[in-house]
Amino acid sequence: MQRGQISIDLIIALIVVIMAAGSMATVLDGYRAGQDKILLENQVRMESLRLSNFITASQAMSDINFYAVEPISKISYKGNLFYPEIIIRNDLNTITVRAIANDMNVDANFGFSRQSSMTPELDLVNNFLVVRNAR
């Protein structure tokens, strides 16, 4: 071994450490992306469930005229807050909540039940779900 010479052990150790750190970073990135997606999916699913339940539960007041509003919650994704897209199909009695984030598109669909006199609709100005009942 000469003075100033780098040993093969050191080089191998450095290569192994760099490779290990690189693979760990890749695994963690994948894990974090997976967690972000799960978080987004859960929020969209819970919002869809909440709004569909609101319409179904409104039936308990169906013997009177009413106008019920429920605020639509914002979705949080990677530090950004935004309103999801809501699609109400009164012919199928389904509500779809869709979040379009910069790199993915997540949908959640739930069924609701309603009386024929009840009309669920969206107030996009105030971001409310509105259920009207006219007997």
Added chain:
Amino acid sequence: MRAKGQIFSMDFIIAMTIVILGVGILFATAGIKNFEAKETLVQNELNEKTETALVALMGGGQYNCVMNGNVLAYSLDLSKIGASSPPNIAKLKSYTALKDYNVSLEISGSSLFGEDLSNAKNIVGIDVNVLTCNSAVTFADLNKCLTGSMACVLPKQKATLRVGR
């Protein structure tokens, strides 16, 4: 001890094994936590669905007792649920937004109708006290029940709604 041509020392191999084991345990724990969170989510979803179905069932008017022309909340007209034989489960499930779930309804322990819940991974059951009747009733009928008359046609019973998926 170093032998000629030896690349890895025993210490290094042991250290790497411990590191890999540690990372493995970390990811396994995270996986278990994820699974638990998902299970909780499914359970909460089922809870909310069942509660909402119960609200619709108890106050929606379709299956409630009618008292002097008014819907009596938290009552069940058993003749409406069991009007068709066998009971129209599909109609009731559609009414309570439970089309995609298996549902059973019991009154004081006896099954009014029931789908098979044995294969369901998650089941939620909610008990609620209801007044039951078999036809339209009047205020006088309710008054008889409130005063403890023997001729009560609106007995209070425990309804159990079970929802599984």
